[in-house]
Amino acid sequence: MQAEIITIGDEILIGQVVDTNSAFIGKLLNTIGISVYQITSVQDEKQHILKALAEAEENADIIIVTGGLGPTKDDITKHTIAEYFNDNLVRNTEVTKNIERLWRDYVKKPIQQVNLDQALIPSKAKVLMNMVGSAPGMWIEKDEKVFISMPGVPFEMMALMQEEVIPKLKIKYKRPYIVHKTLITYGIGESMLAAKIESWENNLPHHIKLAYLPNLGKVRLRLSGKGLDETVLNNQIKQQIEYLLPLIKDEFVGFEEDGDIEVLIAKALTKNNKTLSIAESCTGGKLAETFTQHAGASSFFKGGTVTYATQSKIDILGVSKSLIDKHSVVSAQVAEAMAAQCRVLYKSDYAISTTGNAGPNKGDADAEIGTVYIALATKNNVFSQKLELGNDRKRVINKAINKALELLKKEIFKN
């Protein structure tokens, strides 16, 4: 059972927008045993869309199209799909009512004709009702294949995928079972890791594949299996992981399916009734945001300070000016003082701090670009680590965050 995703929009091809829809759709299809054969991004141009539809129909059983359903003149997907199926557009009463409801309850402004015309859909299409936007999803069957069209606005597409598309596909098709299990490792590179696990990898059964996904100080190892019997497949993957884990015990921090490392930290803190605060300099708020992006952060996260200017480290955190003068603002001593003071200020069990120079200029400090200190304060201890993270600003920030998460995870899970 294979799907192809077609995303429509010049904004993707000129690089103005990153296509995040395809990843969301691919992940969800995998959970019900449907693999994605190919993702194709095409222009807002009729002939090109028609060609992509025809090619996808050759390759796949399920063709999922996003984008080009807006009310404005540059949106041509609906007309093109009608042409592909030798069909014409008809006004759908249910969709009209839905659009009128959205305008009455949310938009609260006069409804435009272009919005009402979003209720025009190909006569062969079943409507997938979009409860959060005016462009309906569409479902068209042809022989044993199905064509699905959804708006490109991510949250509208997401709601349609979850509420309409996935349930309908589960009913229509018998599917095999697909399992992905991803081990997150920190600390060594891809080829070192490969050398460590080489003999294990060579003995993997043919229907279980391994992939390496390296990124800024962490490497994810993904095991993917496909089979008809769910229990057998799960047991096979489980057994392979039991063989693997002793080989990477120093590097392994958890399974991606259990959540990213900050989610594992969040769960452990919440469970143990412990709290966290964060004092950031070079990471500029992004470490706090890494935690607060997830629901439930208020149960363990007390808060943070972004003391970007040196003076604010003194005024807000109470780091002593003489300490800064003596050791410089980018130093183990200042990092440790930031963490310790932050912990007291926010009355938290743990506090983590970052101070460094992310570049491209030297800023307040004499430190080399890429030098970052990370400190961790607990009730009885404060310690720090010095890092040299290169000279690319975004990479320095992201690597510092990965390292801070690694240190905190190790501290919290050490007992």
Place this chain on the structure above:
Amino acid sequence: MQAEIITIGDEILIGQVVDTNSAFIGKLLNTIGISVYQITSVQDEKQHILKALAEAEENADIIIVTGGLGPTKDDITKHTIAEYFNDNLVRNTEVTKNIERLWRDYVKKPIQQVNLDQALIPSKAKVLMNMVGSAPGMWIEKDEKVFISMPGVPFEMMALMQEEVIPKLKIKYKRPYIVHKTLITYGIGESMLAAKIESWENNLPHHIKLAYLPNLGKVRLRLSGKGLDETVLNNQIKQQIEYLLPLIKDEFVGFEEDGDIEVLIAKALTKNNKTLSIAESCTGGKLAETFTQHAGASSFFKGGTVTYATQSKIDILGVSKSLIDKHSVVSAQVAEAMAAQCRVLYKSDYAISTTGNAGPNKGDADAEIGTVYIALATKNNVFSQKLELGNDRKRVINKAINKALELLKKEIFKN
């Protein structure tokens, strides 16, 4: 002159990784007048890659491939490209030297045979030297077409695109001129905006296209033109913008090509020697990060606090407990007190605050999920705005940030 981008990797198709490389490549190609016809993401599977290469050769003059060049067994791009060109792999001395240099200067661990074997490349390929990683880029010409292969690791691909691919393409091909100009608007929806500018849009010349890009409270209007004469095309786009601007004077905040709204704010603050601080609750550090992700933030950004817990609003910012008890922690009064106190604490000219309930649970406050107050404090004034932003956590956070940026921009640019 058209290009096709092929990204290789199961991790893209199963949705584990979002393909950000294509957008980067597309944007850069556009700057030198090369349009991207299609982006195709395919599996780590030989037949599929061969098929994609053949189809791309039909469609495009320039075929750019990323991914599948790592040292591990799941990386098969190099062998597949050799097969496509009936070629064999030979060891390249310069690449070997580069790999030895990287291991000596950066990795500082024994070099593995799998890494040395990354110097094996198709005999027909010219090397695009990768100075920051062990997988070289490759450039293969066939008739008037060129095939380019690069590693999928974003920063390695980025360096190769900028240092090697773009300069070589500029020499090889004569190209037309492509101009994109994108106007950022805040405050009204896509169809309202379309109604406002309808007659202007209908009179656009055929070689200038308009696209609407709506996203969480902002709509970007992109004008794209293509032509042989740079000066003529620039003047035509400029003239269209002069017609357009009076129609959207209340919504227009700036041009995307001049930077995102936070960049416009940063430039204005730096130029006027003014400073900013931020007190965040529901936005959890992300508003600070929006500014600190860009180089040069230290010249205007004093710092921020993430006072997530109610108690930390009292302890850190000095918001009075009785004010919170009287009005609730999600209220205009508390938002205004947060901004005012933050401005004093950080000794900044402007301070902005957020307090609200991003959901999915009610947390410390009685406020409805989606209710957010944003306040702005200046030397002589404090004011706030109440927002109802729906019940999706990520959207509430991102809309609150967009609104905060809009308020701050208007305040800073009002004189």
